[in-house]
């Protein structure tokens with residue numbers, strides 16, 4: 175396993191956002207964390223990236239404990255977080271935004287090569303390389319933050335709801351690119367999403383979080399009918415009537 179999270183708990187003041195969450199990611203896998211609003215998905219990624227203090231638990235990256243390290247140190251180890259929302263520097267150009275992703279790197283010649291390769295994967299960014307990032311469309315900004323994260327030399331990308339606020343066709347393009355990156359670079363992906371629809375097509379493993387606790391962990395291949403995910407997501411028993419209600423958009 176390239177990433178192991180054991181018994182992770184996070185508190186914000188008196189609120190327990192995560193309670194005893196354990197999960198693992200193998201190298202080259204696409205792993206998805208699903209769950210409704212407030213389930214603790216963003217907190218999970220933030221805790222792994224060193225952005226929030228953890229209350230209990232241990233996080234290992236390549237068999238080394240990383241819990242307690244500063245976010246910059248974790249990022250230097252090859253673990254990169256793309257946070258929720260598209261955080262581009264809107265007055266900087268596309269190129270300048272990409273260079274921000276490389277400031278920690280010393281291997282400047284490799285950076286230049288990686289930049290060239292990245293722009294081959296994202297030709298729309300290459301065409302707009304000297305434009306201010308604030309003028310890009312939502313989908314293009316999403317590509318920019320993914321590209322910037324890749325240029326940190328990431329072995330694993332953690333993406334917080336990459337499809338949020340994007341048109342379905344753009345989401346498909348973003349996911350196609352992620353698949354492509356896994357194939358070409360052996361990239362490992364840990365992705366938060368609210369909906370299982372798209373993710374079930376290409377995730378290897380799925381976790382469902384609800385109210386800060388892990389409800390389900392299984393290979394995506396075993397979850398294709400969506401029933402177990404629905405149960406875990408809404409907290410229903412596996413009774414057909416309730417499942418039918420959930421399928422109609424019901425919930426709590």
Ligand SMILES: Nc1ncnc2c1ncn2[C@@H]1O[C@H](COP(=O)(O)OP(=O)(O)OP(=O)(O)O)[C@@H](O)[C@H]1O
Pocket residue numbers: 186189191209210211212213214215216217218368
């Ligand atoms: N900085 C914070 N301070 C206090 N409470 C927080 C903070 N961040 C998150 N929380 C709370 O922790 C819980 C988990 O939040 P989190 O953002 O991890 O959920 P999420 O699964 O990412 O939800 P969403 O799908 O809405 O993004 C929520 O109840 C939220 O209100």
Ligand SMILES: [Mg+2]
Pocket residue numbers: 215216217258334
């Ligand atoms: Mg979130």
